[in-house]
Amino acid sequence: MTTYQGAKLAVLAAELPAVLGSHAVITDRQRLRTYECDGLTQHRVVPGLVVLPESAEQIAAVVRACAAQGVPFVARGSGTGLSGGALPHAEGVLIVTSRMRRILEVDVANERAIVEPGVINLDVTKAAAPYGWYFAPDPSSQQVCSVGGNVAENSGGAHCLKYGFTTHHVLGAEVVTPDGELVWLGGTTRDVPGYDLLGAFVGSEGTIGIATKIVVRLLRQPESVRCLLAAFPGVDEAGAAVSAIIADGVTPAAIEMMDALAIEAAEAAVACGYPEGAGAVLIVELDGPAAEVEHTFAAVRDHCTGAGAFEIRLARDAAERALFWKGRKSAFAAVGRISPDYIVQDGVIPRTVLPDVLRRIAELSAGTGVRVANVFHAGDGNLHPLVLFDEAKPGEAQAAEELSGAILDLCISYGGSITGEHGVGTDKACHLPRMFSTDDLDTMQRLRRAFDPAGVCNPGKVFPTPRLCGEVPGKRKGVHPLQAAGLAEQF
Amino acid sequence: MVTTLDGLRAACGEVTEAGADDAVDGVPARWVAWPGSTEEVSAVLRAAAGLGLRIVARGTGTRLAWGLPPTDLDLIVDVSRMDAVLAHTAGDLVVTVQAGLRMVALQDALARHRQRLALDGGDTLAGTIGGTIATASSGPLRYRYGSVRDLLIGITVVLADGTIARAGGTVVKNVAGFDMGKLYAGSLGTLGVITEAVWRLHPLPDARRWITTAGDPAHTAAAIAAVRASQHDPVALEVDRAAPGGAVTVGVAVEGVTDGIDARADAVADLLGTAAGTAATVADHIPDWWGQPLPAPHATVTCEPTGLADLLATSPGSLRGSAGAGVLTAGLSDDDRLGAELALLRETAWRHGGHAVLRCAAPPRKTGLDVWGPVPALTLMRRLKDQFDPEHRLAPGRFVGGI
Numbered sequence: 041m042t043t044y045q046g047a048k049l050a051v052l053a054a055e056l057p058a059v060l061g062s063h064a065v066i067t068d069r070q071r072l073r074t075y076e077c078d079g080l081t082q083h084r085v086v087p088g089l090v091v092l093p094e095s096a097e098q099i100a101a102v103v104r105a106c107a108a109q110g111v112p113f114v115a116r117g118s119g120t121g122l123s124g125g126a127l128p129h130a131e132g133v134l135i136v137t138s139r140m141r142r143i144l145e146v147d148v149a150n151e152r153a154i155v156e157p158g159v160i161n162l163d164v165t166k167a168a169a170p171y172g173w174y175f176a177p178d179p180s181s182q183q184v185c186s187v188g189g190n191v192a193e194n195s196g197g198a199h200c201l202k203y204g205f206t207t208h209h210v211l212g213a214e215v216v217t218p219d220g221e222l223v224w225l226g227g228t229t230r231d232v233p234g235y236d237l238l239g240a241f242v243g244s245e246g247t248i249g250i251a252t253k254i255v256v257r258l259l260r261q262p263e264s265v266r267c268l269l270a271a272f273p274g275v276d277e278a279g280a281a282v283s284a285i286i287a288d289g290v291t292p293a294a295i296e297m298m299d300a301l302a303i304e305a306a307e308a309a310v311a312c313g314y315p316e317g318a319g320a321v322l323i324v325e326l327d328g329p330a331a332e333v334e335h336t337f338a339a340v341r342d343h344c345t346g347a348g349a350f351e352i353r354l355a356r357d358a359a360e361r362a363l364f365w366k367g368r369k370s371a372f373a374a375v376g377r378i379s380p381d382y383i384v385q386d387g388v389i390p391r392t393v394l395p396d397v398l399r400r401i402a403e404l405s406a407g408t409g410v411r412v413a414n415v416f417h418a419g420d421g422n423l424h425p426l427v428l429f430d431e432a433k434p435g436e437a438q439a440a441e442e443l444s445g446a447i448l449d450l451c452i453s454y455g456g457s458i459t460g461e462h463g464v465g466t467d468k469a470c471h472l473p474r475m476f477s478t479d480d481l482d483t484m485q486r487l488r489r490a491f492d493p494a495g496v497c498n499p500g501k502v503f504p505t506p507r508l509c510g511e512v513p514g515k516r517k518g519v520h521p522l523q524a525a526g527l528a529e530q531f
Numbered sequence: 532m533v534t535t536l537d538g539l540r541a542a543c544g545e546v547t548e549a550g551a552d553d554a555v556d557g558v559p560a561r562w563v564a565w566p567g568s569t570e571e572v573s574a575v576l577r578a579a580a581g582l583g584l585r586i587v588a589r590g591t592g593t594r595l596a597w598g599l600p601p602t603d604l605d606l607i608v609d610v611s612r613m614d615a616v617l618a619h620t621a622g623d624l625v626v627t628v629q630a631g632l633r634m635v636a637l638q639d640a641l642a643r644h645r646q647r648l649a650l651d652g653g654d655t656l657a658g659t660i661g662g663t664i665a666t667a668s669s670g671p672l673r674y675r676y677g678s679v680r681d682l683l684i685g686i687t688v689v690l691a692d693g694t695i696a697r698a699g700g701t702v703v704k705n706v707a708g709f710d711m712g713k714l715y716a717g718s719l720g721t722l723g724v725i726t727e728a729v730w731r732l733h734p735l736p737d738a739r740r741w742i743t744t745a746g747d748p749a750h751t752a753a754a755i756a757a758v759r760a761s762q763h764d765p766v767a768l769e770v771d772r773a774a775p776g777g778a779v780t781v782g783v784a785v786e787g788v789t790d791g792i793d794a795r796a797d798a799v800a801d802l803l804g805t806a807a808g809t810a811a812t813v814a815d816h817i818p819d820w821w822g823q824p825l826p827a828p829h830a831t832v833t834c835e836p837t838g839l840a841d842l843l844a845t846s847p848g849s850l851r852g853s854a855g856a857g858v859l860t861a862g863l864s865d866d867d868r869l870g871a872e873l874a875l876l877r878e879t880a881w882r883h884g885g886h887a888v889l890r891c892a893a894p895p896r897k898t899g900l901d902v903w904g905p906v907p908a909l910t911l912m913r914r915l916k917d918q919f920d921p922e923h924r925l926a927p928g929r930f931v932g933g934i
Contacts (some may be wrong), residue, residue: 144619150835151759172760194706208712223908228884229833230678231667231858234906234931235915239680239713243706261773263762283622289645291733299636329764331791344883388702392622420704421623457705464707474695475707483688483696484709490911 047129047431048090052133054089059101062516064139064268066090075116075134079181085467087114087128094139096214096222096252100476103250104220106133112496115250117158120192122384122464125245125501132167132496135250137188138494143167144253151258152211152228157188157251161195164256172259176203179461182368183354191251194243198294198368201419203259205461207242214253215241235286240487245463246498248491262327265293266337267276269364270344275299275414279395281322281347282418286391288343290336295419296323296368299398301378302413302426303367309374312367315351322349322418323364371415372426379411379428381437383444387451388460391421400450401425407436410436410443422460449474464502470509473504535582539564539606542578543571553607555587556600563589563607564844569687569695569726572608576724579606579692585887585924586691588724590631590659592765594666595825596891598719599902602928608724610661614851617727618701624903625684625701630661630725645735649676652822661725666716670822671767671784675857676733678783683712685729688722692921696723703731714915720926722919723934736786740796742820743782744803744811748772751779752840755854756804758783759836763799768855771820772843779843781807781854782818825849825862828869828892832876845879857885866891870900877904906931 042050056065066072067089076084081150088111093099106113110134120128128134140156143163147153148171153164161182164175177190184522185195190206191213203209210228213433241248270280278297285292291317294357298306300319306312314321326333355363390396398414405412413426425447429440448458448471458464458471472481481503491497500508539546545565553560566572579586584605589595592609613629616637621644628637634648634656641647652670655663662668664686669678676682685699688711698711715722744754754767767784783803785795793813800811832850833855834842842859843850847868852859863872869892877887889902906912909932916923916934928934 080583148760149756149837194710196704196706200704204677204681205706207706207713208677217911223911225908227907228835229857229886231831231833231886232907233886233888233903234909235722235912236680236713236716237908237911237915239710240718243710251608260760260762262764286624287622289737291734329787329791329795330764331795332764332787335788388704390620390625390702393622417704421702422704427536455701457700457702457707459707460702460704461706467888468707472708475700477695479655479694480697481708483690483694483919484698484711487711487714487915490914490918 043131045111046112048111049131051109052105052111053089054368055105056102059105060091060093060098060135064092064094066092072431075119075128075136078116078119078121078124078126078474080122080465081099082469083124085128085130086331087134089133090134090136092139099250099252100220100222101133101218102133102135103216103218103448106496107219107494110496112495112499114498115188115192115246115342117189118160118184120181121186121189121463121465122386122469123459123463125193125463127143127466129499137186140252148173148258150228152255153251153258154255155187156253157186159187161185161187161190168258172261174261175256176209176259177206187254187256188251191242191254192246193463198296200293201417202291202293209257210238210242211252211257212255213238213241213251215249215251217249218494218497226255245465245502247488247502248497255343264333265325265327265361266333267323267325267361267364268337268344269314269342269353270322270324270349271318271351272314272320272322272347272349275398276395278320278322279398279418281344281349282394283392284326284347285340286419288339290339292323292324292340292419294323294325295319295417297414297416297418298368299414300370301411302371302415305374305378305413306367306371308377310366310370312363312370314367323368331518344475375413375426375428375473379430381429381431383427383440385423385425385427385444385447386459386462387423387448387456389421389423389451389456391419391452393454394418394421397423397450397454401447404443404446408439408443410439417460420460421456466501469502469504477517536562538582539575549607555604555607556596558600558604559673560587560604561606562605562677563609565609565612567612569689572610572689572724572726573693575608575693575796576689576691579924580692583922583924585927587926588661588665588720590662591657592656593658594662594668596601597666599897600713600894600929601926610724610726611659613726621646624734625703625729626732627685627701627729628660629727632660634658634660634663641732642735646732647735648730649682649733650679652824654824660728664725664728665718665720669858671853673770673858674768674853675734675766676712679716680713682731683716683728684731686712686715686725687727688715688725690723691922691925701729719929721916721930723925727913738789738792739784739786739815741782741784741794741814741816742796742799742803742811743780743814743818745778745780745805746807746809746861748779748843748916749840750807751781752843754781754803755839756836757802757806758799759855761802763795763802765799768853769821770843770850770852770854772850774849775847780820782821787866819891820851825851825860828863828865828889828896829859830863830873830876830887832859832880832888833857833885834880834883835885838885841875841883845875847875861887867897869875869896873900903931
């Protein structure tokens, strides 16, 4: 017997082929399963219906049809998100933007590109590179993730310490509102009159509309890029080096840290050849005018030595720089070499408490016997602890989940955040009340209601719901298909 | 009998009768409340909600003439008593402040740690934190560091019904919850009363240089394009033009370590001079016009980078601001020509993807003028206002579309 929601979905399945063409509407159960999860693979829901629109007008038509029937819809780009933001709705429509991959314009004189939402992040930079420009946000999934997804999640990346997040690099977006209207938020210039709805839209995790065209800023490539790898006896010394660099008034493009366990995993996976015996390594990258970079690079080197680095390697060319990054970028996947299962966290802490928090994490780990590998954006305090466990061993999964939760609590207690770049999505919705009061969350919902009074646009994400929060959040099982195929790395 | 004043005083110790000086853009107020904390602001707004009072929030009051006059006004909520730096951990490059703190006081406090909030310009520095957010003020540094929207990482606001709502946090990298700070930036107090803010800071540079030259619109626009396409990485890219047809001064600011700053400045001067056709000069002190506000009436005009030459050539009045960011101020005539000048400016801006908004003028001059021009997505903005302030009691009528 068909449910009421199922009947409404059947209406859409019958109507939408006329709008999109039958090739763009998927109803077959086996094919629907392809879309059952995003990069957070432990949450899986087979969507009621999948559509593959090719234009903004088609997305608007699909959304209008959903709105008319009161059927929920979820937008999905490349499906690389790590918080379950694109988790489908069982009785809803999944709108996949992968057929909207046109770069509509690269206008270097106006320092912008206009792209469709399915365009791959790295392809924007590739299109601008011949002119000497690039698109700054660089999540490590940038070879596969979509700009539409970057906008929804306000994606960061290794270089956001200096260059900021997606929100700083989007000037405007054409958006389908949850009632199916096409509107422009922002534009091709700054300070468009009225409320900054574009600013609210970026990072709203697909809950207030779907971007159909995006105006992104392009930046001029820097004159000089220098990168060093510094090896320390332990994380305390490496943390002290980070503090010294920042206190000196230097803003590197990136400062990344890995601890001994993360280094061990990376060596096992990609033989990155980091200095032997390192209890922690730092990768520090500087860019800008050559004269400026040379001077600050020398200062950074001195700070590393002063904090106790026992070996410092300087990248002589792009190939060596890529080698430094190889270990760092492979770290997540590499953890699979030393543990069958793991949970990825994305907490943020104020930079100054880094040594304290790492010590507390080590104590938690020692106290419970659960191993934690630390890989993180040290410059902005964005931790990615990898909590290791073996699902096959009784009690390990539970212990890992508890430790993972304890790390988030630690981040909050030090004045930090539960997510720096992966988003709240499905994964952390139940943790959000630990950061915000009911009034805070209700106020955010006012914004959501202004856009989506009927509550059909990616419902059940970001904000806690009783259904969601009855379940235990957290652990990562298995490998994402894109990652298995070597197409994506996690950061 | 319990009067309105009694009701307000029960919520907030300090409430006074308003005087002539308390008028907002020509509209008289009846009372002024002087709360000392977020909780007191909340209590005042709850009391005001019960009494149906229309409210305008005030800091130093320097930019209350921006936008349109309120359609009705009963109560001013003056936050100038709330002027504390609540937390500053220098190593984190983050500061938490109350809304009534003056920008100058904040910058002074930060400078002692060789840090700054990268918001500059005369208008910005004359006001408070709350006013800076509510008007989204910015100066020359926005070319490199962005504006209020880009530097604000946490905010506390009291809504019309007294609800205290926080968003963001005290770390720069944070995507937990909606980015509500963006909505309040530039909202002219129509969504809530801002009481606290958390900012991302930047280190003060060791050395700075200002490189300037002057020429006709076509040459100076070409010089600016050359700097933009270069790898000199300036922090500001400004223009100043006193009158239509007059020479345009171009100014570029570079910052960094002392070693090499002169060589960098000379390289910019070469580039600028060659493109503009007039030799550029390098100074180690700020040009006197740099970031200084123009007298009212003035408009904000925006354009795409390639529209700059057209704007410099055709805009009426005086023109000054961030050519780099494409956000400038046009000083217009304080007489009957104002409407025509605004229309001309808007037409030019529109050709280049931009807008022209009459930001500040004596109230009679705004009458009958379309101050805002075309506003995209206005329906959504009205729905947002209805969610936040359903009775339209916060700064009614000051914002776009009668919001």
